[in-house]
Amino acid sequence: MNRALLPAIFCLVSLLAAGSALGDTFATQSSIQDTPSTPLERSRIAQAANWGLTEQEWSRFEHIQAGPRGFWSPNLDPLTALGIEAETDQARQRYAELQVTLEANRAERELAYQNAYNAAWAKLFPGLLPIQGMASPTSSPVAPRPALFVEDQCPACTAEAQRLQNADVAFDIYLVGSQGEDERVRTWARQAGIDPARVQRHQITLNHDRGHWFSLGAPGSLPMTFQQVNGQWQRLD
Structure with a gap:
């Protein structure tokens, strides 16, 4: 082989190798850009x-x-x-x-x-009445129901709960001032004559108020009943 050709051949081989590496780099970059990185x-x-x-x-x-x-x-x-x-x-x-x-x-x-x-x-x-731990009058996953707010030592509250129950209405009871004590809610329900079977079937729910009545901002004494109308909770007279 003519020794004069060796430098030219070496340069050609180097260029081919560099071109191959550059092509691999472009292919890798293209692959990265085509997928969420x-x-x-x-x-x-x-x-x-x-x-x-x-x-x-x-x-x-x-x-x-x-x-x-x-x-x-x-x-x-x-x-x-x-x-x-x-x-x-x-x-x-x-x-x-x-x-x-x-x-x-x-x-x-x-x-x-x-x-x-x-x-x-x-x-x-x-035989033990369930107390709803997550129920809220501001977010109902199904149809809106009346929310009845009551308190202890309130004959009018008991009378209103019995009226709704006798009318066969599905509603939610919220005991204001229960202080998170389940037995206080159950005691109120028993004294008010709430049907345990309807509570078990979730037709009537027993709930701690947890500040919901205050958040509705309605003045006046209890009982109070609210229902959702067009996305807004309104007091029912």
């Missing part, structure tokens, strides 16, 4: 999927909540926010249908669990 991006995609939304729709939701809507309604869910701020009737209808489906599924699961809870209570604690 950060936990934040993967989290956003997962959050969007939980609500039946695309990543672009989730970005629009974040944009909406970063503006005036986020100030007016800071805890608005994605579907409601997108539906309110929808730019077309078609988009508004899409978000409404997504929300109805999601809430129907949620209510079905919560009702199934409530039935299982009632059955477990009746099995493990027969």
Whole structure:
């Protein structure tokens, strides 16, 4: 071999090797750019999927909540926010249908669990009236029911509870000043003649007030009855 050609051949081999390495680098970078590369991006995609939304729709939701809507309604869910701020009737209808489906599924699961809870209570604690630990007059998973606020040593409270019970109304009783003591609520219910069977079936619930009556801001003496009307809790006379 002509020794004069060796430097040229060596340069050519070096160039080919460098080109191959550069191509591998480009391929790796392309692969990285084609997939979500950060936990934040993967989290956003997962959050969007939980609500039946695309990543672009989730970005629009974040944009909406970063503006005036986020100030007016800071805890608005994605579907409601997108539906309110929808730019077309078609988009508004899409978000409404997504929300109805999601809430129907949620209510079905919560009702199934409530039935299982009632059955477990009746099995493990027969004869003992269950006290609702999470019930709140400001968030009902199913249909809104009258919320009756009562207190101890209140004949009018007892009379109102009996009136609702005799009218075969499903309602929730909140004992103001119970101080979180379950037995105080049960004692009040027994003295008021609340039907244990209806409590077991969840047609009537017994609850600690936990400040709910105060949060409604209604003046006057107990008893008081509230019911949700068009998303707002209003006093029933």
